[in-house]
Amino acid sequence: MLAAQRQELILDRLRRTGAVRVAELVESLAVSDMTVRRDLDALAARGALRKVHGGAVAPEGPRTEEPGFEAKSTRQAAEKRAVARAVAGLVEPHTAVGLSAGTTTAAVAEHLTEVPGLTVVTNSLRVAEVFHESPRPDRTVALTGGFRTPSDALVGPLALASIRGLNLDTLVLGVHGMQERAGFTTPNLMESETDRALVEAAGRLVVAADHTKWGTVGISTIAPLERCDVLVTDDGMDAEARAALAERVGRLVVADVPGTGPDAEHGEDGEDGGHREHGGDRPTDGEDA
Structure with missing residues (x-):
C-alpha cells in the first residue's frame, strides 16, 4: 500500500x-x-x-465550534470510562454534588448511581436521564431549567437562577479544553456562564478531562487551572503536560486506560484500570496533596 x-x-x-x-x-x-x-x-x-x-x-477546530453530544460520545470512549471511574471514587455518600454537561460527566453519573444519599444538581439532560433510569429512594436529583445547547446542556437565565444560592460539596466539571494561559474553556459563551455559576457554588472543584483536552482552547474561560482542586485525566497525557498541570492544580489523578498506553501494566486486572496521583502545591478537603 x-x-x-x-x-x-x-x-x-x-x-x-x-x-x-x-x-x-x-x-x-x-x-x-x-x-x-x-x-x-x-x-x-x-x-x-x-x-x-x-x-x-483531529486538529483543533474554531474556538466557537461545539460538536453535538452524540459526536463527542464516540471520541476517546475508553479514556472517558477510565476517568469517570476515578472521578466517582472521589465522591462521598450523603453529599451534595454538581455535575456539568458533557459526555465524561454522563459517564461519571453512571458510576454514581449506586452511591447512597446523594443530592445531585445538574444542567445536563443526559446526566439527569442516567439517574432517572436508576432510581434510588435516598437520592435527590435537581435539573436546572434553561435553553438547550448542542451538548445537551441547559443554559441561560433560568439555569443561572436555579444555581445561584446553592452550596455544593463537590462539582464535577467537564470541559472542552484546557491550557496553561486560558485555563478550562468551552466554545459556548452561555454554557461558560452557567459553568462559572456551578464553580462558584462548589466547595471543591473536580475537573474530568481526557488527555486530548490539553492544548485545546474554546472561546470562553470557565476557570483558571489554579481553581481546580482535583484534575482527573488519563495515561495518554504526556509527561510535559502532566508536569505543567501538577504545578497548577491541587491534585493530579492519572487514570490508567486498561490495555493501552505505556502505563497499562499499572492497571488492575479486568475492565477497571488503576490510577496514580501527582500532588500539587495545596491540600484539598483535609487530605494531603
Whole structure:
C-alpha cells in the first residue's frame, strides 16, 4: 500500500472516531510502528491531525465550534470510562454534588448511581436521564431549567437562577479544553456562564478531562487551572503536560486506560484500570496533596 493510501485510511478513521492510536493502526494497516509514526508526522505537518501521546486526534477546530453530544460520545470512549471511574471514587455518600454537561460527566453519573444519599444538581439532560433510569429512594436529583445547547446542556437565565444560592460539596466539571494561559474553556459563551455559576457554588472543584483536552482552547474561560482542586485525566497525557498541570492544580489523578498506553501494566486486572496521583502545591478537603 502506498503512503498516500495509508494516510487517507488514517484520516478516514480519524473523521469517524475523532482519534487514532498507533498500536491500532499498526495492526489494521499491517505495517511497522515506525511507518505509522512517519505517516502521522506527515499528516501533522499538513495540519490534518494533531499528534498526542500514543496516537493522534483531529486538529483543533474554531474556538466557537461545539460538536453535538452524540459526536463527542464516540471520541476517546475508553479514556472517558477510565476517568469517570476515578472521578466517582472521589465522591462521598450523603453529599451534595454538581455535575456539568458533557459526555465524561454522563459517564461519571453512571458510576454514581449506586452511591447512597446523594443530592445531585445538574444542567445536563443526559446526566439527569442516567439517574432517572436508576432510581434510588435516598437520592435527590435537581435539573436546572434553561435553553438547550448542542451538548445537551441547559443554559441561560433560568439555569443561572436555579444555581445561584446553592452550596455544593463537590462539582464535577467537564470541559472542552484546557491550557496553561486560558485555563478550562468551552466554545459556548452561555454554557461558560452557567459553568462559572456551578464553580462558584462548589466547595471543591473536580475537573474530568481526557488527555486530548490539553492544548485545546474554546472561546470562553470557565476557570483558571489554579481553581481546580482535583484534575482527573488519563495515561495518554504526556509527561510535559502532566508536569505543567501538577504545578497548577491541587491534585493530579492519572487514570490508567486498561490495555493501552505505556502505563497499562499499572492497571488492575479486568475492565477497571488503576490510577496514580501527582500532588500539587495545596491540600484539598483535609487530605494531603
